[in-house]
Amino acid sequence: MIRVAAISFALLVPLALALPGLAAPGGTIGTASLDAAGARVALETARQQQRNARARAERLERQAAQSQVSAGKAQSEAAALAARVQQSEAAITAAQAELALLKVQSDGLDRQLARKRQPLMRLTAALQTMARRPLALAALQPGSLEDVVHTRAALSAAMPVVRERTASLRTELDLARDLEKRQLETLGSLRSAEASLETRRRNMAALAEKERLAAQRAAGGASREAERALFLAEEARDLDALVGGLEANASVRSRLAALPGPVLRPGSAPAASAGPSALPRPKPSATAAPDRYLLPVAGRIVTGFGDANATGERSSGLVMASRSRAQAVAPGAGRVVFAGPYRGFGAIAIIEHENGWTSLVTGLSRVTVAVGQEVTAGSPLGQGGVTESLIALELRRDGEPVNPLDHLR
DSSP states (O other): OHHHHHHHHHHHHHHHHHOOOOOOTTOOOTTHHHHHHHHHHHHHHHHHHHHHHHHHHHHHHHHHHHOOSHHHHHHHHHHHHHHHHHHHHHHHHHHHHHHHHHHHHHHHHHHHHHHHHHHHHHHHHHHHHHHTSOHHHHTTSSSOTHHHHHHHHHHHHHHHHHHHHHHHHHHHHHHHHHHHHHHHHHHHHHHHHHHHHHHHHHHHHHHHHHHHHHHHHHOTTHHHHHHHHHHHHHHOSSHHHHHHHHHHHHHHHHHHHHSOOOOOOTTOSOOOOSSOOOOOOOOOOSSOOOSSOOOSSSEEEEEOTTOBOTTSOBOSSEEEEEOTTOEEEOSSSEEEEEEEEETTTEEEEEEEOGGGEEEEEEEESEEOOOTTOEEOTTOEEEEOOSSOOEEEEEEEETTEEEOGGGGOO
């Protein structure tokens, strides 16, 4: 029996020496590294969008608190709540990306442990065989004690090698426990963000509807303007023709607004102010883009400005992939000149900015603004699709498409 133990130990030493070393903790192998890289990019993008939405919400909330005009206060409150909705959406996307990254790391660790499992099982079996034969019983067994002495001496020499080779295994097991803990924490963050999103969406829907109705009551000619916009949508042969017709209407409105007012009767001129005359203000640029411009949804850009599609046609805007039912906001301050469905593009919204600039947002499942409504950058605009949410944004200057990314600020 002693010789059996010696033979078992003779097998044990090569097994210990055959234990593979451990790669750097958290590393991935093979094609998993590509998945990890994509998950890291998605995680960083979502976290950046989350920070941007939080900063915008805080700025708008301060603006609403300081506003003395009820209309401006309501507009800022609605925009702040829309930013909070986008913050929750980005938080969910970030949590999902982090879970995907942890899954890649966990799978890589499982593969490394699987390679070590078989030799470790054989090593454990050999050690158990040795443990079942204590030295005190060797004297009662037939045979020489020389084998036992040699075995114990060899075991003493081999144990440092065993400890060294299994140290990496202990590190891997610690890493596995840490990954499991992080997954549970991230899953908790995901559930919290989902609950927060649903609450904010309900509040957003109620506030947006209230603001839309108030805007309709405040705009006297909005109903007639909405009817003209619908007529243009029916008559226009494509989206370019619709935008062109709306821009022509905007040009007419601008010329009418620039006409001089009625001439006052003699002697009815207002008295000159007794105070010091106001300093002349610099005249704003007649071609400047909107002061603040942002992307309408939180997501990733899948089609860039000028990218060619399958037919070779160049994109005149951006296409963004976002979460289902994503909150869409106005990219810049202006006036809504079209809001509603348009064939082939879902629900769309067209916003007329100052100085001949126009924004077009398409791919919405519904819009929450009305024609004639004044919006600011970040005002709630509508909601993305339920199953697939591809939102397109076009920015035009006097009818010519320009790259929206050049004007983000």
